[in-house]
Amino acid sequence: MNKILLFAQLKEQAGSNTLALDVSGKTVKELRDYLESETDLGSLTGIMIAINEEFATDETIINAEDVIALIPPVSGG
Numbered sequence: 001m002n003k004i005l006l007f008a009q010l011k012e013q014a015g016s017n018t019l020a021l022d023v024s025g026k027t028v029k030e031l032r033d034y035l036e037s038e039t040d041l042g043s044l045t046g047i048m049i050a051i052n053e054e055f056a057t058d059e060t061i062i063n064a065e066d067v068i069a070l071i072p073p074v075s076g077g
Contacts, residue, residue, distance in 0.1 A: 001020050001021070001022050001064075001065075002020070002021055002022060002023050002024065002062060002064070002065070002066055002067070002068055003018055003019075003020055003067050003068070004018060004019040004020070004021060004068045004069075004070065005017065005018055005067065005068065005069040005070065006018065006019065006041075006070055007069070007070065007071055007072060008072045008074070009072060010041055010047070010070050010072055013040055013041050013042065014039065014040065014041060019039075021034075022064075023062050023068075024062055024063055024064040024065075024066070025061065025062070026061070026062050027058060027059055027060065027061055027062070028049050028051070028056045028057065028058050028059070028060045028062065029058035029059070031049070031062060031068070032044050032047075032049065032058070035070075041070075044070070046072070046073050047070050047071065047072055047073075048070075048071040048072075048073075049068060049069070049070055049071070050068070050069040050071060051066050051067070051068055051069075052066055052067055053067075053069070
């Protein structure tokens with residue numbers, strides 16, 4: 001089972017700061033596609049995805065027990 005951490009508006013949209021899904025063996029792209037079509041998170045375009053605190057590419061394979069973070073763009077000011 002993978003723990004998916006949500007931040008900012010994603011946390012608000014999901015109504016929780018985490019999701020638990022078994023996505024081991026999937027790519028980051030497959031995870032992104034699944035979340036866009038099967039959850040209320042909407043489009044994840046522009047969202048960075050990190051696995052175990054390191055940014056991942058769409059081709060990165062997710063392993064069992066990996067912790068995944070969805071990081072929306074941030075603006076300061």
